[in-house]
Amino acid sequence: xxxxxxxILGLVALGVALLTTTVxxxxxxxxxxxxVSIYIGSDHSSAxxxxxxxxxxxxxxxxxxxxxxxxxxxxxPLIQCYAQDKAGQHILCSSRDPKFQExxxxxTDSSYISFxxxxxxxxxxxxxxxxxNLLK
Amino acid sequence: MKTNLKKLIGTxxxxxxxxTHSLPTWAGYVQQQFIEVRIETNQAxxxxxxxxxxxxxxxxxxxxxxxxxxxxxxxxxxxxxLLCTKIDPQWVAAVRTITDSSHISFALAxxxxxxxxxxxxxxxxxxx
Numbered sequence: 001x002x003x004x005x006x007x008i009l010g011l012v013a014l015g016v017a018l019l020t021t022t023v024x025x026x027x028x029x030x031x032x033x034x035x036v037s038i039y040i041g042s043d044h045s046s047a048x049x050x051x052x053x054x055x056x057x058x059x060x061x062x063x064x065x066x067x068x069x070x071x072x073x074x075x076x077p078l079i080q081c082y083a084q085d086k087a088g089q090h091i092l093c094s095s096r097d098p099k100f101q102e103x104x105x106x107x108t109d110s111s112y113i114s115f116x117x118x119x120x121x122x123x124x125x126x127x128x129x130x131x132x133n134l135l136k
Numbered sequence: 137m138k139t140n141l142k143k144l145i146g147t148x149x150x151x152x153x154x155x156t157h158s159l160p161t162w163a164g165y166v167q168q169q170f171i172e173v174r175i176e177t178n179q180a181x182x183x184x185x186x187x188x189x190x191x192x193x194x195x196x197x198x199x200x201x202x203x204x205x206x207x208x209x210x211x212x213x214x215x216x217x218l219l220c221t222k223i224d225p226q227w228v229a230a231v232r233t234i235t236d237s238s239h240i241s242f243a244l245a246x247x248x249x250x251x252x253x254x255x256x257x258x259x260x261x262x263x264x
Binding site: 049050051052053054055056057058059060061062063064065066067068069070071072073074076082098101102104105107108109 | 163164165166226227229230232233235236237245251252253254255256257258259260261262263
């Protein structure tokens with residue numbers, strides 16, 4: 001009797017453990033992939049990708065990031081965005097325009113980031129998108 | 137004997153199931169840097185995630201803005217500590233770009249507690 005009770009309790013514990021660890025994240029619309037894509041043209045280049053898509057991609061090459069620099073003693077670009085795709089192809093843009101720094105204030109851990117550079121590597125546009133479908 | 141074998145297989149399957157469900161998401165390019173404080177060069181750097189999930193309970197990096205002032209501080213795992221302040225609205229704007237996963241670096245002007253530089257990186261590689 002005691003052994004049976006033990007078995008039942010064991011099965012219940014197992015059931016609860018499996019239930020709580022196998023709940024999948026299927027609910028809601030999710031942008032699948034969101035990986036970093038890069039376009040390199042003769043007069044301009046562009047890149048886009050989601051933070052989550054890049055971070056949790058299957059490869060260990062791609063990433064996308066934007067940086068804010070400030071220095072009182074040396075010249076620095078105020079902002080810089082960089083993207084590298086899974087093939088290792090990369091682009092970068094820099095700017096000292098404060099409007100882009102303001103744009104970067106909107107970045108979160110789940111943002112979609114896109115940026116464009118002219119032929120000299122100057123940022124001509126930076127876009128930050130947010131959406132429930134971009135969450136991990 | 138048969139019952140024992142069944143139990144053994146059952147336990148193995150259970151173990152495997154629980155193991156695969158608790159695997160962390162290791163894929164993708166990742167850099168979670170611990171806090172480094174270099175007193176000799178007045179520099180500190182590290183990532184929010186690297187510090188928060190480090191093995192010790194010492195390290196951290198913070199930046200606070202009280203417009204128009206900014207204060208950044210960091211402590212490494214050995215207790216080395218740096219703090220700097222800067223009064224400049226543009227630095228406040230920079231601190232507003234910090235997220236839960238930023239990588240932060242700052243440096244002090246020599247012999248002072250005034251910030252000389254601040255770099256904030258927001259990138260997929262710094263996510264947990």
